Amino acid sequence: MGRSSGDADVIVVGGGAIGLASAWEAARRGRSVLVLERFRVGHERGSSAGLERQWRVQYSEECWSRLALDTLPLWQGLESAAGRRLVRLTGSLWFGRVGVATSEGELQAAASVLERLGVRYDWVSAAEIEARFGFARLPADHEGFHQPDGGVIDVRGTLDALHRLGAEAGVRVHENTRVRAVEPDGDGVTVRTEDGVHRAGAVIVNAGAFTNELLGPLGCPVDLRVFRMSSAYFDRRTADVDLPTWYAFLEPGEGDGDGADGADGANGSLYGFGHNPWTGSDAVRAAPDAELRVVEPDPAVPGPPDAGHLAATAAWVGEHLPGLVPRCVRRSTCLASLPADPGRQFYLGSLAGQVQHGERVVVQSAGWAFKFVPVFGRICADLALDGHSGFHVPASALR
Numbered sequence: 001m002g003r004s005s006g007d008a009d010v011i012v013v014g015g016g017a018i019g020l021a022s023a024w025e026a027a028r029r030g031r032s033v034l035v036l037e038r039f040r041v042g043h044e045r046g047s048s049a050g051l052e053r054q055w056r057v058q059y060s061e062e063c064w065s066r067l068a069l070d071t072l073p074l075w076q077g078l079e080s081a082a083g084r085r086l087v088r089l090t091g092s093l094w095f096g097r098v099g100v101a102t103s104e105g106e107l108q109a110a111a112s113v114l115e116r117l118g119v120r121y122d123w124v125s126a127a128e129i130e131a132r133f134g135f136a137r138l139p140a141d142h143e144g145f146h147q148p149d150g151g152v153i154d155v156r157g158t159l160d161a162l163h164r165l166g167a168e169a170g171v172r173v174h175e176n177t178r179v180r181a182v183e184p185d186g187d188g189v190t191v192r193t194e195d196g197v198h199r200a201g202a203v204i205v206n207a208g209a210f211t212n213e214l215l216g217p218l219g220c221p222v223d224l225r226v227f228r229m230s231s232a233y234f235d236r237r238t239a240d241v242d243l244p245t246w247y248a249f250l251e252p253g254e255g256d257g258d259g260a261d262g263a264d265g266a267n268g269s270l271y272g273f274g275h276n277p278w279t280g281s282d283a284v285r286a287a288p289d290a291e292l293r294v295v296e297p298d299p300a301v302p303g304p305p306d307a308g309h310l311a312a313t314a315a316w317v318g319e320h321l322p323g324l325v326p327r328c329v330r331r332s333t334c335l336a337s338l339p340a341d342p343g344r345q346f347y348l349g350s351l352a353g354q355v356q357h358g359e360r361v362v363v364q365s366a367g368w369a370f371k372f373v374p375v376f377g378r379i380c381a382d383l384a385l386d387g388h389s390g391f392h393v394p395a396s397a398l399r
C-alpha cells in the first residue's frame with residue numbers, strides 16, 4: 001500500500017492529555033505520529049477539561065503509589081522541556097471517616113501504603129485539621145493525614161505544553177476528525193474516519209470515556225462506567241486564604257445532599273483545592289465526588305452540572321470552610337470514566353490475545369489518571385513501539 005499524508009508509524013486516537021502525551025513520546029523517538037481528535041484539542045466535553053487536577057502519591061494499592069513516585073520525575077522532565085511549571089506541591093490533605101471507601105481509596109489503607117514505602121505524612125485529628133488547614137466545626141471523629149508532596153496540576157498548561165512539544169517533534173493533529181473503526185491486520189492497522197482511511201504500524205486509543213465506541217465493534221469492550229462530574233467555585237473572603245488540595249471521605253448524604261449511595265453513584269465525599277495562580281480568578285474549586293451515571297445516549301452532548309450536588313457542596317463549604325463565601329460563583333462539568341469493578345483503577349494494555357494482531361492496538365482508559373499523564377503516555381508509546389514497558393503495572397491490564 002502506498003503512503004499517503006494520512007499514514008504514520010503511529011496513529012493516536014484522542015487529543016486529550018493522555019493522547020497528546022502518547023503522541024509526544026512516540027514522536028520524540030523519531031516516529032511519524034498522527035493524532036486524530038473528534039473535537040478540538042482543549043475542548044471541554046471529555047475528561048481533560050477544567051483548570052486543575054489533584055496530584056497525590058497516596059493510594060490504597062501499593063503499585064499505584066509506586067507509580068506516582070516514579071511519575072514525579074517525568075512531570076519534572078515535561079516541565080523542563082516545556083519551560084513552565086505544571087505541578088505545584090501544595091500538600092495533599094485526606095481526612096474524614098476512617099473506613100469510608102471511595103474510588104479514590106480509603107484513609108487507613110492509603111496511610112499504610114505510605115508507611116510501607118517510607119513516604120512522609122502526618123496523621124492529624126479533627127482539631128489539628130482545623131488549626132492547621134482552615135477547616136472548622138468538623139465532627140470529632142474526623143481524622144486523616146497530610147502528605148506534603150501532594151499538590152495540584154495545571155490542566156490547560158499541561159495540554160498546551162504537550163500540544164506544542166508534540167508539534168515541535170513533528171506530531172500532526174487532525175481536529176474535528178472522528179475515528180469510526182480501528183482494524184488491525186498482519187501489516188499494520190487501518191483507521192477509518194468519517195472522511196477517509198489512514199494506515200499506521202500501530203494505533204494508540206486514548207479516547208477516554210468514548211473508548212468502547214471503538215473497542216465494542218472489535219468485540220472486546222472494557223468494562224467502563226461513564227459519569228458526569230460537577231464542580232463549583234467559591235470566592236475567598238480574603239486574599240490570604242489558602243488550602244492544600246483536600247479530599248473529605250464522608251458517608252453518603254453528608255456532602256452530596258441526597259442521603260444515599262444509590263443509583264446515581266453519589267458517595268457523599270467532597271474534594272477541593274487551594275488558590276491556583278493559573279486560574280485567572282480569586283475563586284477556589286470544591287466539588288462533590290458524586291459520580292453521576294451518564295444518562296444521555298451520546299456522552300459527547302454536554303449536560304448541565306447537578307444543581308442538587310452543588311447546593312449541598314455550598315452548604316458543606318458554609319459549615320466547614322469559613323475562609324470561603326459559600327455561594328457558587330462558577331460551575332463546570334465534564335466526563336469521567338472508571339472501571340466498573342471498584343477494585344480496579346485503570347485500563348492500560350494492548351489488545352494482544354483478544355483480537356487477531358491486537359498487539360498493534362494499545363488502549364488506555366478510565367481512572368483518575370491526570371496525575372499519570374506523562375507516564376501513561378510513556379507506557380502507551382513503549383507498548384506500541386516496543387511491545388513492553390518498564391513502567392507497565394500489570395494491575396491495569398485490559399482483562
Ligand SMILES: Cc1cc2nc3c(=O)[nH]c(=O)nc-3n(C[C@H](O)[C@H](O)[C@H](O)COP(=O)(O)OP(=O)(O)OC[C@H]3O[C@@H](n4cnc5c(N)ncnc54)[C@H](O)[C@@H]3O)c2cc1C
Pocket residue numbers: 013014015016017018019036037038039045046047048049052053054055177178179180206207208209210211213214229230231334335336364365366367368369370371372
Ligand atoms: C471532574 C474530574 C475530576 C478529576 N480529578 C482528577 C484528579 O484530581 N486527579 C487525577 O489524576 N485525575 C482526575 N480526573 C481524571 C482525569 O482528568 C482523566 O483521567 C484524564 O483527563 C483523561 O485524559 P484522556 O486524554 O484519557 O481523556 P480525554 O481528555 O477525555 O480525551 C479523550 C479524547 O479522545 C477524543 N475521542 C474520543 N473518541 C474519539 C474518536 N472516535 N475519534 C477521535 N477522537 C476521539 C475525545 O474527543 C477526547 O478529546 C478527573 C476527571 C474529572 C472529569
